[in-house]
Amino acid sequence: MAFSTVTAIAFDLDGTLIDSVPDLAAATNALLVELGFDTCSEDDVRSWVGNGAKKLVERALTAKATQVTDEQYLLQVMPRFMQHYQYNLQQHSRLYSGVGEVLAELKQAGFRLAVVTNKPYQFTVPLLKAFALDALFDVVLGGDSLQKMKPDPMPLNHLLDHWQLSTEALLMVGDSKNDIFAAKSAGISVIGLTYGYNYGEDISLSGPNAVCEQFSEILAHVSHRPNEME
Incomplete structure (x- = not known):
């Protein structure tokens, strides 16, 4: 599935970008x-x-x-x-394969990138900095940044309002049914990753728009450049 209208991507953190x-x-x-x-x-x-x-x-x-x-x-x-x-915080956590390279490629292509995680904000930013990812994201939302966290759609609705985007322009990428349910409630598309933390459940059971086994597979779904649409 190609998300040809997407210009911004929200990523979960734990189980998606970093094995924490x-x-x-x-x-x-x-x-x-x-x-x-x-x-x-x-x-x-x-x-x-x-x-x-x-x-x-x-x-x-x-x-x-x-x-x-x-x-x-x-x-x-x-x-x-x-x-x-x-x-x-940073003793044993590791970056999943391909994360740094893919995020850099998406950033260079012109996508606006955000982190939307349920991890407390005070831990989220230092962890991103530890893996040199912080400069790649325009917005970082922790679990305590707003009044509600995923699976509530509030963080994703906040991004839509903050960036003045249509629902077709924002994509969520995550490893948990919390990510899938939040995206569906916000009316946006979502990619589910199979390798993260999902309570032992198959991520496809939650009905994401697409499923990826490797982080690098995301690129095939967003192969355009946002500025091509302007």
């Missing part, structure tokens, strides 16, 4: 140990990520805590998790 689970797992286990609970596996964390840091911690505590985790307790431990993740 090793560092998220390290931070989660540091918190669990501090609280006196058993640790979790990296595979556990891969199945828990996608809905923001708070939901990740809630899922970890639900799985490992010996008592019921209520909202007040969760709010008490969140600052400690954030400290652990700040320390582990």
Whole structure:
């Protein structure tokens, strides 16, 4: 499928551009140990990520805590998790194959690029800088940048308004059903990636407009240059 009207592309971060689970797992286990609970596996964390840091911690505590985790307790431990993740932010995360080269090519071709992630903004920008990706993006939206995060369409609607785009001009690229549902609710097209974090589900089940197994395959779907349409 060719997205011939697209002039701007929004990318998810975790599981799409960067494999951040090793560092998220390290931070989660540091918190669990501090609280006196058993640790979790990296595979556990891969199945828990996608809905923001708070939901990740809630899922970890639900799985490992010996008592019921209520909202007040969760709010008490969140600052400690954030400290652990700040320390582990760039220790073991890695860029997926082809990401840097493809983003640079899209930028050079004239596409406007954005990051739309559920990761807290305070971690998103340093992580992009660590992999020298920050200069490629015109807009970066974290999970706490607006009042709502994916799967709510608010971040994508914000981009449409900010850039004064029609829905046909914006494309979402992500690895999770949260990305697919947000894009559908915003009325824009979406590419689903098979290699990221999607709770163990086949990304095609969420009905993206196209599915890619490798990040580099995105180029085949947006082979035009935006300025050719002007």
